[in-house]
Amino acid sequence: MRYKIILIILFLVIITICLYFDHCLKRKQFNISQTIEIYIKPKSSFSEIIRQLESQNLLSDPLICKIYFVATGKHKMIKAGYYRFDRSLNILEIADKLLKGEIVYYKITFPEGSNIFEIGKIIEDAKVIGYERFFQVINSVDVLMELKKIDNSLNSVEGYLFPETYYFAKGERLEELIKMMIKEFNRRNGELLRKRSVELGFNIHQIVTMASLIEKESANDEEKPLIASVFYNRLKRNMMLQCDPTVIYSHYLSGNVINILTKDDLRIQSPYNTYQNIGLPPGPICNPGEKSLNAAMYPAKTDYLYFVSMRNGSHYFSKSLQEHLKAKAIYLN
Secondary structure (H helix, E strand, O other), X not given: OHXXXXXXXXXXXXXXXXXXXXXXXXXXXXXXXXXXXXXXXXXXXXXXXXXXXXXXXXXXXXXXXXXXXXXXXXXXXXXXXXXXXXXXXXXHHHHHHHHHOOOOEEEEEOOOOOOHHHHHHHHHHOOOOOHHHHHHHHOOHHHHHHHOOOOOOOOOOOXXXXXXXXXXXXXXXXXXXXXXXXXXXXXXXXXXXHHHHHHHOOOHHHHHHHHHHHHHHOOOHHHHHHHHHHHHHHHHOOOOOOOHHHHHHHHHHOOOOOOOOOOOHHHOOOOOOOOXXXXXXXXOOOOOOHHHHHHHHOOOOOXXXXXXXXXXXXXXXXXXXXXXXXXXXXXXX
């Protein structure tokens, strides 16, 4: 009889402990009045992580939390990174967050036609890294090795940072984001570029350079193959491309940002200035999007040599200088 009583008491004690433990697991920890961010470093010990949570007032039952994690083996499965807490959580919810790796991500959008200077500013504005550090990163060995997977002759990322929206983990090395952009470019265009470069008689760098000029000349996707045809036709005739965006980029390289060109601006001495030099510039002047790359790879077959803006988002295309001058008189006056 005495043993039965002891067993009943023991059973009740176990049930009480289990209920209390369950209550502690599901009980909200400290009330959070503002967003709290913590950084769990790679290879942090479990004890260090618990101390971090406790010191930031995210955990009021550290012992219960330890028992739960260790008993379930989850203490070995916590993912490193920045975590943001904007409301009170219970231990089960905290565990779920840490095990799923619900870390803080930057959402960064790079518009089509952005050059490296503009991309550097976007990254700085997103508080990922400083502007000057960005230029060190894009010239790092890691990044250049990734770039050379597209073509071994490449030595600058300009033109090969695919414009898209990217999610980048806070605390991750910027090299990983830049490599992600290059990989995306290669994934979408690498194989086709290698094929078309042989068929067109232009190397990959020249085609991407052409695409960058098309990107900056027109936002109208339908007429981009026509723009491409004009530039290819002028190259065949050994004519200067006279592409205004190359002049703007030349000024970018000299540290001068301009939006409206004057005749004096056209005189800048730069290998990128297609008003001063015959042929394509030495490299891309921006990072082109899919439509511009396709236009450079598949130009329209025309006899056009000139185009002028009609001030409505489209261009008027001409086969002769005389026709072009008439169009300029109509649309630019």
